[in-house]
Amino acid sequence: MTILRFLYQWLVIVPVMAVVTVLAAVTTIVGCFAGSHRIWGYYPGLIWSRIFCIVSLVRVKVRGRENLDKHTSYVFVANHQGAYDIFLVYGYLGHKFKWMMKASLRKIPFVGAACAAAGFIFVDRSGKGLRETLAAAEKILVKGMSLVVFPEGSRTPDGSVQRFKRGAYQIAEDLSLPVVPLTIDGSYRVLPKEGKLIRPGKITLTIHAPIFPENDGKHDMETLIDKSREVIISGLR
Secondary structure, three states, X not given: OHHHHHHHHHHHHHHHHHHHHHHXXXXXXXXXXXXXXXXXXXXXXXHHHHHHHHHOOEEEEEEOHHHOOOOOOOEEEEOOOOOHHHHHHHHHOOOOEEEEEEHHHHHOOOHHHHHHHHOOEEEOOOHHHHHHHHHHHHHHOOOOOEEEEOOOXXXXXXXXXXXXXOHHHHHHHHHOOOEEEEEEEOHHHHOOOOOOOOOOEEEEEEXXXXXXXXXXXXXXXXXHHHHHHHHHHHOOO
16 A cells, blocks of 8 residues: 555656646746736635645545634634645635745745745744734735734644744734634644655644634733644644
């Protein structure tokens, strides 16, 4: 079975997705240049992600979409189990958003240029980077456009939920936006951080109820981080 999965991955998945990735990237770049990034910065990536899951024989289940209002901007925070988290959220969240991502990802051929054209927020770890991130977020997160962040910062090495960093929560605090915890369950088994071979399976995305700012329009930062992390862990099997 391992040999069959190896052959399928390198003879089918990799060639197909290489072509689809280039097509999606070029479509995004051209579409955003000629039209609206709210459309062309979202739908090509959605289709790309769904094709990736289908070709990889990954089944997806989504719970909790009724918790979202398409006209509201949110900061989504999700645990980061593996590489397929990107495809799961992009393809199946069902709410327009921008990614907050490492500045180093801008260097990836085609993908980096597409992400820049789509208006994704690139960040670095300097103080200047944080100020620029907040300024970019304030312009983008309006009229139902949201932000997705993995507050762990990188994929979990062992399947457990790691410590959450403050960046996403600082944006929610400064812009008085509701935070929506997302639980990703099953991605670690499909392709973990150090994995080389895709394992077909099922991934579940649970969209929890939004955590809104208090009456003064502000969050209590430490409480918000702890609560969202606890809610995310509660959705794991």
